[in-house]
Amino acid sequence: MTKKQPAAPAKKRVAPSAEPTSKGIDSYPLKVGTKAHPALGLGLWSLGRWTREDEVKTRTTVEHAIHAGVSWFDTAEVYGTGRSERLLGDVLSRSQNDGSQLFLTTKVSWEHLRAAQVRAAVVGSLQKLGRRTVDLVLVHAPDAHVPIAETMGALETLWKEGKVGAIGVSNFSLEELAAARAALQETDVVVNQVVYNLFDREDGDGVVDYCRQNGIVVEAYTPLLRGILAGRYLDGETPSPEVRRFAHHLLDRDRYDTLVAQARSIRELAKGEGIPMASIALHWLRRRGAAVLFGASRPEQVDEILDAWAHRPSDAVLDRADEIARGTPRA
Numbered sequence: 001m002t003k004k005q006p007a008a009p010a011k012k013r014v015a016p017s018a019e020p021t022s023k024g025i026d027s028y029p030l031k032v033g034t035k036a037h038p039a040l041g042l043g044l045w046s047l048g049r050w051t052r053e054d055e056v057k058t059r060t061t062v063e064h065a066i067h068a069g070v071s072w073f074d075t076a077e078v079y080g081t082g083r084s085e086r087l088l089g090d091v092l093s094r095s096q097n098d099g100s101q102l103f104l105t106t107k108v109s110w111e112h113l114r115a116a117q118v119r120a121a122v123v124g125s126l127q128k129l130g131r132r133t134v135d136l137v138l139v140h141a142p143d144a145h146v147p148i149a150e151t152m153g154a155l156e157t158l159w160k161e162g163k164v165g166a167i168g169v170s171n172f173s174l175e176e177l178a179a180a181r182a183a184l185q186e187t188d189v190v191v192n193q194v195v196y197n198l199f200d201r202e203d204g205d206g207v208v209d210y211c212r213q214n215g216i217v218v219e220a221y222t223p224l225l226r227g228i229l230a231g232r233y234l235d236g237e238t239p240s241p242e243v244r245r246f247a248h249h250l251l252d253r254d255r256y257d258t259l260v261a262q263a264r265s266i267r268e269l270a271k272g273e274g275i276p277m278a279s280i281a282l283h284w285l286r287r288r289g290a291a292v293l294f295g296a297s298r299p300e301q302v303d304e305i306l307d308a309w310a311h312r313p314s315d316a317v318l319d320r321a322d323e324i325a326r327g328t329p330r331a
């Protein structure tokens with residue numbers, strides 16, 4: 001059987017479409033599905049806290065983001081053990097927005113990768129989201145104990161039934177990604193969602209290069225490094241233990257001081273250009289062809305990120321930020 005839509009030719013890079021869709025947010029073509037993939041979107045993870053207060057803040061933030069023109073929202077069955085999906089479904093049902101202009105992504109937990117579990121998870125997610133179909137479903141992370149062919153087979157059946165617009169993966173290595181693609185008969189993996197920011201790069205193991213060359217959109221999560229790349233924690237405030245735990249390989253004591261010094265240099269660079277520091281973080285990713293998935297816990301943060309997105313740094317500025325983050329001394 002042939003793939004329903006042919007994969008983009010090898011070596012063809014995924015390039016943003018020329019015209020922004022809304023609020024200056026452009027989009028990437030997807031190999032499968034009817035919608036283009038917005039280049040910037042909001043994640044509803046909320047650091048996994050989901051206290052009552054977090055829930056109220058997240059709701060206000062999501063409502064504001066829809067109003068402000070954000071169209072891509074990312075959730076998962078594990079976020080708040082379903083509360084995140086339910087909240088998004090509830091916000092959509094109360095808003096004027098019927099969802100057709102939005103791009104909704106959810107994820108099947110790494111604990112639910114057996115075929116029957118995949119179906120139950122996706123059906124459960126659709127119920128919580130209050131929808132008959134979702135634009136994109138990702139495998140949240142691989143499970144070495146479950147053959148990927150079983151998981152992808154179950155997802156492909158759901159895709160054929162129209163419950164899922166397209167299929168993607170998250171936190172997959174190059175080998176895992178290739179195996180996931182090979183397991184699909186009539187469709188293809190369209191997205192790999194990975195941690196990706198100026199200080200945390202996937203180029204080492206070639207995942208991002210492989211995706212770019214094969215028309216797979218890279219969704220970059222933690223683009224702001226929990227706020228550091230928007231100027232947070234650079235003037236005395238220190239990350240909470242939960243933030244440190246999440247990004248421990250970057251925020252551990254040995255590396256932290258150097259990272260803060262480099263981030264301060266990037267902030268100076270932005271100041272010199274008269275642009276928000278986050279512009280550099282976001283557009284460094286965009287220039288690398290990634291779709292940027294940021295987090296926010298307050299409406300003002302959404303506004304700041306949209307404002308940062310609206311300021312496009314020059315290539316020279318992005319190159320200099322790249323050198324600073326790599327620790328390359330100025331020639």
Ligand SMILES: NC(=O)c1ccc[n+]([C@@H]2O[C@H](COP(=O)([O-])OP(=O)(O)OC[C@H]3O[C@@H](n4cnc5c(N)ncnc54)[C@H](OP(=O)(O)O)[C@@H]3O)[C@@H](O)[C@H]2O)c1
Pocket residue numbers: 042043044045046047074075140170171193194221222223224225226227228230231232278293294295296297300301302304305
């Ligand atoms: N697939 C996966 O395994 C995976 C893993 C992690 C995340 N994700 C997805 O990616 C999304 C984003 O991840 P993330 O939350 O780690 O990304 P992030 O954008 O690096 O961090 C978001 C945090 O940065 C701070 N922030 C936002 N705007 C700011 C601003 N203008 N100034 C200063 N600080 C600002 C906020 O911290 P405070 O809330 O503390 O104010 C916000 O919660 C998640 O919601 C989730 O959807 C996926």
